[in-house]
Amino acid sequence: MNKKYVEQNIGFGALGLCVVVVALTLVVILWDIISKGSGVISWAFLTRPPSNGMTEGGIFPAIVGTFLVTLITAVLAVPLGMGCAIYLNEYAHDNRMTRLIRMSIRNLSGVPSIVYGLFGVVLFVQLMRIGTCVLAAGLTLGLMTLPWTITASEEALKNVPQSFRDGALALGATKWQTIRTNVLPYAVPGMLTGTILGLARAAGETAPILFTGAAFFLPFLPRSLFDQFMALPYHLYIMATQHHDIQAVRPIAYGTALVLIVLVFSMNLFAVIIRYRLRRLRRE
Amino acid sequence: MVERHFDDELAKLNTHIVKMAALTEEAIYRSIEALKNRDKDLAKDVIEADKKIDELENMVDDAAVRLLAIRQPVADELRFVTTAVKINTDLERIADLAVNISQRVLTLADEPLLKPLIDIPKLSEAAREMVKKAIDSFINRNEDLAKEVIFTDPEINRLKNAIQDELVNDYMAKDLKTVPRAVQLLLVARHLERMCDHATNIAEDVIFMVGAHVVKHRKIED
Amino acid sequence: MSDIKIRVREFNFYYGQDKALKDVNIDIHRNRVLGIIGPSGCGKSTFLRSLNRMNDVILGSRYEGLIELDGQDIFGPKMDVVDIRRKIGMVFQKSNPFPKTIFENVAYGLKINGIRDKSYITGRVEESLKGAALWGEVKDRLGDSAFDLSGGQQQRLCIARALAIKPEILLMDEPASALDPTATLKIEELIQDLKKKYTIIIVTHNMQQAARISDFTAFFMLGELIEHDETGKIFTSPSKKITEDYITGRFG
Numbered sequence: 001m002n003k004k005y006v007e008q009n010i011g012f013g014a015l016g017l018c019v020v021v022v023a024l025t026l027v028v029i030l031w032d033i034i035s036k037g038s039g040v041i042s043w044a045f046l047t048r049p050p051s052n053g054m055t056e057g058g059i060f061p062a063i064v065g066t067f068l069v070t071l072i073t074a075v076l077a078v079p080l081g082m083g084c085a086i087y088l089n090e091y092a093h094d095n096r097m098t099r100l101i102r103m104s105i106r107n108l109s110g111v112p113s114i115v116y117g118l119f120g121v122v123l124f125v126q127l128m129r130i131g132t133c134v135l136a137a138g139l140t141l142g143l144m145t146l147p148w149t150i151t152a153s154e155e156a157l158k159n160v161p162q163s164f165r166d167g168a169l170a171l172g173a174t175k176w177q178t179i180r181t182n183v184l185p186y187a188v189p190g191m192l193t194g195t196i197l198g199l200a201r202a203a204g205e206t207a208p209i210l211f212t213g214a215a216f217f218l219p220f221l222p223r224s225l226f227d228q229f230m231a232l233p234y235h236l237y238i239m240a241t242q243h244h245d246i247q248a249v250r251p252i253a254y255g256t257a258l259v260l261i262v263l264v265f266s267m268n269l270f271a272v273i274i275r276y277r278l279r280r281l282r283r284e
Numbered sequence: 285m286v287e288r289h290f291d292d293e294l295a296k297l298n299t300h301i302v303k304m305a306a307l308t309e310e311a312i313y314r315s316i317e318a319l320k321n322r323d324k325d326l327a328k329d330v331i332e333a334d335k336k337i338d339e340l341e342n343m344v345d346d347a348a349v350r351l352l353a354i355r356q357p358v359a360d361e362l363r364f365v366t367t368a369v370k371i372n373t374d375l376e377r378i379a380d381l382a383v384n385i386s387q388r389v390l391t392l393a394d395e396p397l398l399k400p401l402i403d404i405p406k407l408s409e410a411a412r413e414m415v416k417k418a419i420d421s422f423i424n425r426n427e428d429l430a431k432e433v434i435f436t437d438p439e440i441n442r443l444k445n446a447i448q449d450e451l452v453n454d455y456m457a458k459d460l461k462t463v464p465r466a467v468q469l470l471l472v473a474r475h476l477e478r479m480c481d482h483a484t485n486i487a488e489d490v491i492f493m494v495g496a497h498v499v500k501h502r503k504i505e506d
Numbered sequence: 507m508s509d510i511k512i513r514v515r516e517f518n519f520y521y522g523q524d525k526a527l528k529d530v531n532i533d534i535h536r537n538r539v540l541g542i543i544g545p546s547g548c549g550k551s552t553f554l555r556s557l558n559r560m561n562d563v564i565l566g567s568r569y570e571g572l573i574e575l576d577g578q579d580i581f582g583p584k585m586d587v588v589d590i591r592r593k594i595g596m597v598f599q600k601s602n603p604f605p606k607t608i609f610e611n612v613a614y615g616l617k618i619n620g621i622r623d624k625s626y627i628t629g630r631v632e633e634s635l636k637g638a639a640l641w642g643e644v645k646d647r648l649g650d651s652a653f654d655l656s657g658g659q660q661q662r663l664c665i666a667r668a669l670a671i672k673p674e675i676l677l678m679d680e681p682a683s684a685l686d687p688t689a690t691l692k693i694e695e696l697i698q699d700l701k702k703k704y705t706i707i708i709v710t711h712n713m714q715q716a717a718r719i720s721d722f723t724a725f726f727m728l729g730e731l732i733e734h735d736e737t738g739k740i741f742t743s744p745s746k747k748i749t750e751d752y753i754t755g756r757f758g
Contacts, residue, residue, distance in 0.1 A: 359749075
């Protein structure tokens with residue numbers, strides 16, 4: 001009798017230990033960044049461009065740049081991803097071709113982001129002659145986010161019970177009517193959540209924007225889609241490794257990291273809130 | 285086939301009917317023996333034994349109603365239960381007729397024999413045979429046997445009419461003093477004929493139960 | 507007007523290689539209730555879903571034979587499947603109200619079919635809810651979520667939803683199997699009333715229910731229609747031994 005409980009307790013203990021380790025790691029990272037970065041944060045920091053060889057000033061252009069490029073990513077990845085998911089889940093027959101496509105999509109989400117960066121350079125910057133700019137970077141990030149969006153959207157669609165579709169069809173709705181009025185409204189919360197999570201990830205990526213449009217210093221904000229831009233993750237990289245006076249700018253680096261983390265966390269939080277609110281709405 | 289408790293209950297109902305049939309057959313046999321041998325004690329036994337048959341009739345009715353209410357049988361099992369109820373009644377009536385015959389015996393035994401009994405024993409044998417066949421057709425679910433029973437009925441009527449004619453014309457019309465005894469014998473013949481009618485009823489019910497054709501109150505074409 | 511609403515001839519149905527229905531022949535009478543009984547997996551639901559071509563959505567399925575509705579082949583090239591489904595309403599085994607309000611649920615079929623007139627819709631919703639014997643219980647809370655209703659009420663809501671588009675035929679796949687006896691009774695009474703206006707085909711596992719509410723009974727087994735006849739005849743003296751074995755429960 002006791003032996004069973006000993007085993008159980010050891011098991012629970014080991015699992016609990018894992019949780020503690022993970023939580024501790026997270027706490028340590030956050031603590032490090034917050035403690036070393038919060039000193040730099042000020043209104044000026046957030047709204048002024050860097051100055052004096054980037055040893056002073058703020059990170060405003062980087063914030064704007066990150067927003068812009070994420071926006072472009074969204075414009076590409078969201079409609080395309082949702083549309084693709086809807087087609088795959090609702091219209092496509094289950095044959096070898098579709099299974100192959102699905103497998104490919106899953107695999108694409110595992111491709112290293114630097115590979116996407118390279119692909120983006122070749123396709124957008126060179127082949128399509130867009131040049132290095134915010135558009136090219138956005139498109140590259142969009143491609144990278146696409147598998148993520150598609151998968152999340154498909155899951156959301158799968159979660160809608162088949163009985164909703166059957167019920168609508170039996171009442172004489174066409175397939176599209178069914179999807180539009182009786183499937184999508186209930187899948188959208190899940191789709192949005194997954195999408196926003198994907199976008200949050202894209203916002204923090206460095207490799208894809210490295211060669212496709214990010215610049216380490218620009219005196220002005222991008223005036224069109226075809227201008228280069230500054231971005232938070234790249235700025236962090238520069239501050240932490242490429243700057244001529246790394247020690248001096250260390251606090252700025254931490255500040256940038258803090259802003260980036262806050263941005264990503266906020267987007268995740270936003271996604272969760274949306275899901276919660278839309279679920280509540282659906283209940284009514 | 286699935287084994288069910290219901291099958292046990294159906295079997296029990298069947299057993300009750302079979303038991304009743306056995307007692308009824310015995311009553312017929314003994315009442316006729318009493319008649320042939322002018323045995324008053326045997327006659328009294330028959331009358332006494334009827335109580336058991338009445339009891340059994342109630343048991344069958346109760347069991348059948350219970351089965352219907354609780355199990356809601358359908359198709360062949362439903363037909364079995366409803367037929368069991370009907371046969372129940374017929375058997376009890378047959379047993380009552382045996383009692384009636386015994387009562388005649390009690391009256392006749394004190395008087396001298398009117399005439400040597402030839403035809404009445406013949407009729408009684410035929411009646412007993414018919415009832416036995418009808419009961420067997422139920423127990424064995426034998427539609428052909430049941431049909432045989434129905435076809436013997438005209439024969440029985442003929443025999444009874446012959447007896448009637450002889451008693452009325454040869455005895456009652458000629459000598460008024462024979463009337464009381466003749467009447468008793470007439471009644472016996474009547475009772476036996478009624479037994480056969482009930483046997484026919486049983487056979488008709490069996491045909492419905494087994495084959496689901498309704499032959500009652502209709503002519504059989506064969 | 508012919509007495510026969512639906513005519514099925516030599517109907518076969520395949521899920522891929524699997525033959526689910528074999529040479530089904532049956533006439534379904536107008537304004538009568540046909541009860542379909544049979545052991546699990548015998549093809550009852552497949553047959554039901556064939557009647558309103560709900561099986562079309564199943565990939566790899568195909569059919570042979572003929573199903574005529576009012577004399578017209580429902581699989582004919584000129585037949586619009588959406589039209590057929592408007593004529594043939596369906597109520598599913600597990601009640602599936604949409605996650606909308608009670609009103610929206612019933613109005614859904616109307617809106618899907620392009621009806622916009624608000625007062626007309628309101629009138630039809632009321633009519634359908636009355637037809638499903640639910641109006642009295644929900645008339646003051648049409649804006650409530652359909653999920654607030656009890657199981658039996660939800661099923662009646664689904665019936666109202668089907669009635670709203672004024673079908674001619676109602677298909678019901680074990681409509682009361684998930685309900686308690688009182689709710690079941692209400693549904694059964696409702697079906698008896700509905701048959702005055704609609705032709706009803708109901709699949710049921712419950713033999714007594716089939717006996718109680720159907721005018722005709724069809725017995726399916728392993729994809730074949732073994733026997734079909736008036737309910738009274740089937741339940742007192744069926745023609746086939748196997749039917750008898752099934753309805754008495756001797757057959758497993």
